[in-house]
Amino acid sequence: MTTAHIDTFAHDHLPPREQWPDLVFDRPELQFPAQLNCAAELLDRQLALGNGDRMCVRAPGGPHWTYADLHEQANRVAAVLVHEMGLVPGNRVLLDAPNTPMLAACWFAVLKAGGIAVTAMPLLRAKELTQIVDKARITHALCDSRLAGQLGPAVAACPTLEQVRYFHTDADDGLEALMARHDGRFDTVATAADDVCLIAFTSGTTGVPKATVHFHRDVMAICHCFPTHILRPEPDDVFIGSPPLAFTFGLGGLLLFPMAVGASAVLLEQAGPIQLLGAIDMFDATVLFTAPTSYRVLARHSAELRDSTLRKCVSAGEPLPPATRVQWRVATGLELIDGIGATEMLHIFISADEAHARPGATGLPVPGYEARVVDDNGKPVGPGVIGLLAVRGPTGCRYLADERQTVYVRDGWNYTGDAYSMDDDGYFHHQARADDMIVSAGYNIAAPEVENALAGHGAVADCAVIGVPDEDRGQIVKAYVVLHAQIEATERLVEELQDFVKQTVAPYKYPRAIAFVDALPRTPTGKLQRFRLRESVAAHNDSAPTP
Template sequence: MAFAPDRPSARVHDHLGWPFFEDRHRKLARELDAWAAQHVPADHPHGVDAACRALVRSLGDAGWLIHVVGGQAYGGAVEVIDTRAICLIRETLARYSGLADFAFAMQGLGSGAITLAGTDAQKARWLPRVARGEAIAAFALSEPDAGSDVAALACQAREEGDHVVLDGEKTWISNGGIADVYVVFARSEPAEAKGSKGISAYVVEAGTPGFEIAERIDVIAPHPLARLRFRNCRIPAAQRLGERGEGFKIAMRTLDVFRTSVAAAALGFARRALEEELVQIIDKAEISHALADRTLADELQAAAAQCKTLREVRYFNDPSPEGLEAAMERHPAAFDNVDTAATDTCMLAFTSGTTGTPKATMHFHRDVMAVCACWPRHVLKASPDDVFIGSPPLAFTFGLGGLLLFPMSIGASTVLLEKATPPNLVQAIPEFRATVLFTAPASYRAMAAQAAELRIGAPHGGSLRKCVSAGEAVPAATRQLWKQATGIEMIDGIGSTEMLHIFISADEAHARPGATGTVVPGYRACVMDEEGRPVPPGTVGRLAVKGPTGCRYLADERQRQYVKDGWNYTGDAYYMDEDGYFHYQSRTDDLIVSAGYNIGAPEVEDALLQHPAVAECGVIGVPDEERGQIVKAFVVLRAGHEPSDALVRELQDFVKQTIAPCKYPRAIEFRASLPRTETGKLQRFKLRQEQQARA
């Protein structure tokens, strides 16, 4: 469908058609989208406090904050807060501005306890002002030694006649420092009252004697955040919310109202990130024509409105007469090939942008042919009868080669799954009788149990005979787990967007646990020191490669960093053994130097993954005064295992026994999940960013 790039985009999302939403929700979403496009600023030049106050007032004036208040008599949109409306509003605001979403959500969270448990007088005093944006609210729950563990709260509320005296601290309080009213949770029962019992909630106005902002907290994504201090802070007993000792229930009820909206905001942020990345790609490549799935129409149109070069867009999976399928039907099947030279640019492949702005790598027509003649011919050795399947998107060169170029080059077939999650992928293998699989180590690990049950491997009677992994090094534990599940030895390899595909690998017969492989025929590789000199076998250094493909960044100064003296420096730390096998240590920026020892994060991760309690893990270096850095592990546990100090010690001892004792993680943090790319690659840099923000 062709359209004018400067036309305002109509952001009507498919999910609004679900029966879960009513017509009033659809109307709200459309009206808010139009309002936000005009009134939500993209940046905040006058400081985060002023910007947040302005956003709250703007949201109130426009009538959007009435949705966070319950009770029409107190300015609310409805009697009971409508979670569906909250979700739609947060999704839309997050798409335009993280601070706008924050301003809206914190008004709701801060005043939610008053809506749920306040007296008529408390509601009448605060809720109408919150709904109009005239008063800013805050939810003061977490503490320095309690975090989100409400049962561990230490802030005290001592009754003295018709007053209550508050003593203690709160931290990481959103809207701290700009709020007019704080809902504060404190322990009102004697110290012997354990756990969640004995906690009460109180309304505390800004400026109350004995209440001060102890510290403003700066974070990567700026928003008002503070540590609060209460010293002999006297408030009337009438400012208690609900019954004495019911604070825990009030806190949980408030959080329950707004908990689901976190996912809605995440969806908005994801759509905004997609739009921004599309703008970068369209502008960098000066794209004039685009083909897209109809489900991405909103995001592509929003991006196109900001780009001058994009003139024509057609959507596939579009049943309309303007869809790609209909347009193809109107043209003859025969066509003349465009006359191109081997050195004409065939495509621009964009890097994932994990270390900054995505880079456009130029690949010629000869490069596409070269990668089909090197690794797949000498290592993969597939046949025309094979059926390829996998999870990497075609936009990534791992997926482009594995699911398009390589099968087409030999006349094989491929299965393209719209959602190639591990559960979907492992089910699709027997369904389509797939024989060659491309995916990432994390997916192999996630699929192993079900793969064994379904007996998908050819040695167990299934169709699957070859399994390829790339994107990150395969831990020895994952290789062993997959072989036990399927009987198949995994083919590992390292490639890069800059080099187009895999240049070091080993087939099933020559694979060695812990080694990526040897140089693919057609390429040369060596390990260099910081001065660009080859190092002896067994020495860790910088991987350098040259061959029929190479890095050509489009108009990017980073070309000078990647290519030096004809060698492509991939950014990986490796050592080569006496037999010519290359062993991955880490990304060069993931190498941990602790007390003089060079420690590769993947080596520690591999050791941890061998423990039966560990499902996933990520390892980084964190600053330490004595050692320079220490190893810190972020661990996702398998079902049936709970975090504990005893388990921390057990994991530490396990690593000491598995690899060198100097490499064990001196700090371990248990998490529900780890940050990964769309292709499943662990994003250690995000773990480092989180750690830096905490520090």
């Protein structure tokens, strides 16, 4: 099957085939036809099966959409994209909104029209959105009107972004008004299984966004791996959780996986532990996706949770401490399903179901995937030896026009950047991140990005950022700041710097702790030595070591 894409930018900027990971499709459920559109498989197919009247997506205060409702809404948006906005297959479409049924409709509309969905976290600021638009050469955008203030400056700075429509608005030129012109009928584009359908962005250690490219068959592959063999959901399940649909953890857990079995999902714009607790009760939720940080807070509400309808609880986004697993089991009587995934791999590839969970272990390779722990030369190490995690399966890393492809993929294996060990029974145990990524409350934060934001403040002469342990969030961002001469280090300045970072990058990235120091540790060539800062924290010494 040849590509359906007229705009071939994404395909043309994939890495050379020799730099791709080995892709493994050695299970019957992973044999895909040459022609495949995952929107047709996940949404259109449910109507063909007679499930149009089943509940699909809901939100507090509405709307509550059946599969037929979502299908109609997605078709109307697709018609707007094609007939009003000029989209052709292969165009990239930015989706900027919190988790809502309308965002789900827009996501499916883009894929039904043969476009490529690029979903942004609603917390991103204009600078970060501009980086995404420029990297992916995005041509179209559908945005929640409440985020217009963040997208507007990016539109002005990005000449490729010519078509923008806002929703959740009564405006005559708003998306809803345009949708009303169309009758809800739209023929899903017959894409190839290996046509690009989404580009998901992640920040690496340099702070420069990396664009991970995934095909229609990749979306269906993850629906046949972790949920089929580990989660085992049922059609009457009600999924709920905290991760944004912009995170592939959230995309799978709150949209793809429930729809693959005809179940329903609750989409929450605000999904902190307290909001989650109320929504679990309100919607009789049965399957929960969130991070260990949230589970620790939720576990304090044992009485409410034991009376709830929850039956499956998935933890990912950051390592699950053994104490949190125990705390959750004591509070609820439920065993957590832990897992590790990666934006590059699309979703979870190591996990264990409730019956096979082990304290301190992430789990075993999910059926369809292989994993091993290797040394710096790629040679497998023995049980108990800490090394680099390498994985391969039906999905894998393909960066969009990025030389870091050869760092993530080596000898056909995906190197996730995690340090792991494996026990005698083949269970994988997380040890640490192998790079300078900070994982705080499930969010990945690149230290250099925060440093760049801080450096823009007039009082800052030099700075460094690391992650330090925190009981509630796993890690927090801590900044070491060298001030210009005559600038006084005060608590007021701490707050000013924190607010400055919040206005520059997504607010969750701001340094929750700031230490003022005279100098930072650097090599003779001037390269920052973050490891020395981490060593000082480990030694319970919050002052930066002498350069």
